[in-house]
Amino acid sequence: MSETNSAAEVAAPHRYTAAVAADIEARWQDFWDANGTYEAPNPSGDLAGDPAVAARPKKFIMDMFPYPSGAGLHVGHPLGYIATDVFARFQRMTGHNVLHTLGFDAFGLPAEQYAVQTGTHPRASTEANMVNMKAQLRSLGLGHDKRRSFATIDPDYYKWTQWIFLQIFNSWYDEDAKKARPIAELVAQFESGERAVPADETGTTRAWTALTPAERAEVLGDYRLAYASDAPVNWCPGLGTVLANEEVTADGRSERGNFPVFKSKLRQWNMRITAYADRLIDDLDGLDWPDAIKLQQRNWIGRSEGARVDFPVGTEGDAITVFTTRQDTLFGATYMVLAPEHELVDKIVPAAWPEGTHEVWTGGHASPAEAVAKYRAFAASKSDVERQADAKEKTGVFTGAFATNPVNGEQVPVFIGDYVLMGYGTGAIMAVPAGDQRDFAFARAFELPIHCVVEPTDGRGTDTSTWDDAFGAYDAKLINSANDEISLDGLGVVEAKAKITDWMAAQGIGEGTVNFRLRDWLFSRQRYWGEPFPIVYDEDGVAHSLPESMLPLELPEVEDYSPRTFDPDDADTSPETPLSRNEDWVNVTLDLGDGPKRYRRETNTMPNWAGSCWYELRYLDPHNSEKLVDPAIEQYWMGPREGQPTGGVDLYVGGAEHAVLHLLYARFWSKVLFDLGHISSAEPFHKLYNQGMIQAYVYRDSRGFPVPAAEVEERDGQYFFEGEPVKRELGKMGKSLKNAVTPDEICAEYGADTLRLYEMAMGPLDVSRPWDTRAVVGQFRLLQRLWRNVVDEASGAVTVTDAEPDDATLRALHKAIDGVSQDLEGMRFNTAIAKITELNNHLTKSGGAVSRSVAERLVLLIAPLAPHVGEELWRKLGHTSSVVHADFPVADPAYVVDEAVTCVVQIKGKVKARLEVSPSISDEELEKVALADEKVVAALDGAGIRKVIVRAPKLVNIVPA
RNA sequence: GCGGCCGUGGCGAAAUGGUAUACGCGAGGGCCUUAGAAGCCCUUGGGCGAGAGUCCGUGAGGGUUCGAAUCCCUCCGGCCGCACCA
Secondary structure, eight states, rough: HHHHHHHHHHHHHTOOOOOHHHHHHHHHHHHHHHHHHTOOOOOSTTTBBBBHHHTEEEEEEEOOOEEEETTTTOOTHHHHHHHHHHHHHHHHHOOEEEEEOBBBOOOSHHHHHHHHHHTHHHHHHHHHHHHHHHHHTTTTTTTOGGGOOOBBSHHHHHHHHHHHHHHHHEEEEETTTTTEEEEEEHHHHHHTSSSEEEEEEOOOOOOOGGGHHHHHHHHHHHTBBBBOOOEEEETTTTTTTEEGGGGGTTTTTBBOOOBBOOOEEEEEEEEEEGGGGHHHHHHHGGGGGOOOOOOHHHHHHTTEEEEEEEETTTTTEEEEEEEOOOGGGGGGEEEEEEEETTTTHHHOOOOOOTTTTOOOHHHSSSSSHHHHHHHHHHHHSHHHHHHTTTSSSOOOEEEEEEEEHHHHHOOEEEOOOOTTOSSSSSSSSEETTOHHHHHHHHHHHTTOOOOBBBBOOSSSOOGGGGGGSSOTTTSSOOOOOBBEEEETOOOHHHHHHHHHHHHHHTTSSSEEEEEEEEOOOOOBBOSSSOOOEEEEEEEEEEEEOOGGGGGSOOOOOSSOOOOOOTTOOOOOOOOOOGGEEEOEEEEEESSSSSSSEEEOOOBBBOOTTGGGGHHHHHHHHTSSSSSSSSSHHHHHHSOBBBBBOOBBEEEEEEEETTTTHHHHHHHHHHHHHTTSSSSSOSSSSSBBBEOOOOOEEEEEEEESEOOGGGGGGEEEEEEEEETEEEHHHHHHSSSGGGGOOOHHHHHHHHHHHHHOOOOOOOOOOOOEEOOEEEGGGHHHHHHHHHHTTOTTTTTTOOOOOOSSOOOHHHHHHHHOOOOOOOHHTTOOOOHHHHHHHHHHHHHHHSOOOOOOHHHHHHHHHTTTTTTHHHHHHHHHHHSOOOGSSOOOOOOOOHSSSSSSSSEEEEEEEEEEEEEEEEEEEHHHHHHHHHHHHHHHHHHTTTOOOEEEEEEETTEEEEEEO
C-alpha cells in the first residue's frame, strides 16, 4: 500500500480495499480447503459422501486442462476457468451435485522442449511448473474438488492410458455390427471358418491353423484398431519426430515449430479412426456444440458420396479404380490421371511410346519410363507450399498406357499428375474436363478431348472448343450419355447418378460408395516425454501386448532424454527414439504366459493427445486401482438421460483451436470404450463452449520491435515509449510481445474477486476482446460500493436494517434476481454483472440503511462471481454456513413487472409521446388513452387514422391516412 | 478460390422485429481534502436552438414491414476455418 492510501484507511478503516481483499481471500481459500467445500460426492466408492447431495441432479462442468508451462499464467489463461467456476457455483446454489475439478496435461513437446532448454529432467520441471500454476489458480478462488485432480504423467494415470491403448490394440471393427469387438472374437471366427482368412500377397488362401504366428499377427494387424504399418508418414526432421495429419499445417509445416514436413515411409503405429468416420459425423447431431466446430469436424472427416469405378488397363486383368462423386458424367471421361506415386504406374508403363504419341504428352522424353521417372522426381522435389502455389498450372506426363472407359469402351490415355493426391480416394481419377475445372485446365494444357455431357444452362452452347471453363451444374440435364444398354440423356444429375450406379453394380464394373477425407491417426512419436507403449516384440518381430499386471510400464530414468533432431530441410534422415538408447530397458526377459522369453520393447512413445483422450473419465473415479472407472460412478456422471440421450460432460469449456485434434480423438476413444462395454456414453462432451481470447495491445517501435506495453504513455491518441512514438496494434498476450499482464499483479492491486468480475464483465464469453488494465477498477468500485451498502466504513459494523424494503427496491431486487438467474444459466455473465450493478446502484442512490432481506439476496446473487466477498458478507450478515451451498434467490413474479411502465406512442414509427400506464392495461384501453393524448392529437394535426398497432403495454404505433 | 462469423459512442459493450447506446472505462465539471492517481455527486452520440424542443444517427446503398442495429439483396472492411478432396 502506498503512503497516500493510508490516510484514506484512517478515514475509512473498514472500506473494501486491496488489503481487505487479500485478507479475506486468503482466509476463505484456507477455509474451503480445510472444509472440503467443493468436494462432490460420488454415489459410491472412496469419494462417496452425503447421499442427499448425491441424490441431486448432477452437473459435470469441465475445462480443457492446461499444460504446466514454465512461463506461468497471464490474465488470458484463466478466463475459461473463471467462467466454468461461476457457472459451477450457480449450479451448486440451484440444487445440483456439481463435479468441477482441474488436472494437468503434462506430457508432450512443450514440456519436453522447456526441460531441454533449462537442462532439467522433464518430470522435475513439469512438477515445479504445476506447483506454480496450482498456487496461481488457487488464488483465483476456483472451486475445484482437489481430490479428483491428477496429471497425465502420474503413473497411476498413464497406467490406464496404456490399458486403453491395449483395449484398442486388441479390438477390431465389425463392419456388420458397426462397432468394435475384442480381437479374440475375430480369431474365433477365423478358427471356426465362420470368416474366411484373407488371401496373402500371392493370392492364396490358407486355413487359420496353417498360418505361422507371424502370419497370423500380420493378418490381425489389418483388423486391429491400433496397428503398426509402413505407410508414408509425416516426418519432421526439425522436431525429430513423425506427426499426425492434424498436426501438419496446410502449407506442409509442423504446427509446432513451423518446420518442413516430408512424406517418408516409416513403420509407425496408427489408430484406425477411419472405421468410425460415419459415427463421428452422425453423432455430432445430438451434441450441443457450436455449429462452427461441428462444421469443422464434418469438413475434416470429409464424407462424400459417390462411386468407385474400374477402368480396365493392360493385358493382365488389372484395373484402375477411381473414386468419383460425378459418376453421372462417366461418358465424358476422356482421360485418367494417377497420383505420381500410385502403385499401378510401374506396371502399366510400356517399353516405348505408342505410335504417333503427341509431343506435349511425352514431355520430350525418349521413353515412358524415363518420363515417369523424371516427373516423379520433379513432383517429389516440390514442397507442399510450391505445389499449392502452382495449383492453377496443371502439370503431368503420359504413362504410355491406355485404359478402357467401361461405359463406352473408349481407349483413354492414362497420365500421372500431381494434382491427383495419393492420400485421397484411390489416388486416381477419371477426368471429365467438360465438368471439372481442374480437368479442364489439364485437358487444355495437354490438348485432350473435352466431351460435353451436361447440357449448359448458361447459353454457352455444347461446342467445348469455345469454352473458357468447365460446366457441371447440378441442376442441368445429361446429354451424349448413352450406350446400347443404358441412356442417361435427359435425366437430371441426381437421377442419372442413381441409374448409372445401379447399372455399374449390375455389370460388376463399379459400385456406389462413400469416401472419407479422414486418414488413420498416426499414433507414435520419437520422444522421451510421453507414455511408453505397453508392447514388446518377440524374436520374430511379432508384437505382443503386456498383460494388465505389468502396467503401468513406467518411463525409464535415462541420462539423455532429448530428442534427436536434424537439419529441418534434410528429408533423407530417419527418426531415432530416445528410449532406444537404454538397452537395459529395451531388452527384457518376460513371461507372457508361455514361459520366460527374450523381448524387445517398443521404443516409440504416445503423442501428447493420448492423455487428454479420456481424462474426463478419470475425474470421476481417480483412485480406482482395479478399473478405469467404476461403472456405477461413470453411469451417474456421464450416462445418457432425458434431454441428453448421448450422455457426456454437461459443459466443456475451452479454446476453438482444438476443434479437430483433441475433440476428434477424444470422441474416437469414447466410442471404442463404449463399444467394448467399459462406459455408458459414446460421446465424451455433451455441451461444448468455446471461450474467446483475451487479446492485448502490442506497441512496436520504429524498427517493428515490441516495447514493454506497461511503460507506453498515451498523449492525444498517440503512443510513446521513452519519448519515442510507437505504433499500437491488437495481438495475443504474451511475454514475447512484452504485453503480458499476470493475474498475480491484478490480484495484488485489487483482489481476485475484482479480477474475476472484470474478466466476466468484459463482454460475451465467446468473443475475443482486448484487455484493458485501466478498466479493471470499475469492478473494484462495484465491490467497494456493495461492501459499503452492508458494512459501515468507519466502524466496520453491519448497517442493514430489519425494516421492510420499499416497493421500488423490491421491484429492483426481483427484476435483478430474475435477470441474473437467466443470464447465469445462459452463461451471459457480462449482463448478469450489469444487472447486479444496477441493483447495487439503486440501493446506493436510495440512501439510508439497506434492508437485510435485500442485502442478503444481493450477496447471494454476486456470490458465484465474487465468492470471497460473497462468503465474507454472508458471514457478516450472521450466517454460519458457507454461501457456496446456500440457495440461490428466486424471483417473485409479482415484483418482476413494474408498477407502471412507459408506453411509447409512435406515429409512423417515430416516437411522439410517452405515457405512464399499468403493465396490465388492455390493447383497447391503451389505444384509447394514446389517441386521446394531447401531444398525439397535436402531432396528428387532424389527419385521419389508417391503422393503429397496439402492443400493450409498451407501444402504440399510429399510421395516419 | 470456397465456407463461416462479425461491423453500434472516444473505448469494452447492451438491445436479436417495438423507447438505440443498459452496465463499465475514459473524459468534463463539482464536493471532500494540506493534497488526490482514493471516495462521493452531476454531465457525457452528433447538429441546430437561450430554452421548450427539433432533426440526424447502429460500415455503405437498396428492399420487406405500421415499425429494422435486428430479416432479405448488393457492395465495402475485419476475423476465422478449409484449400487441386475428384
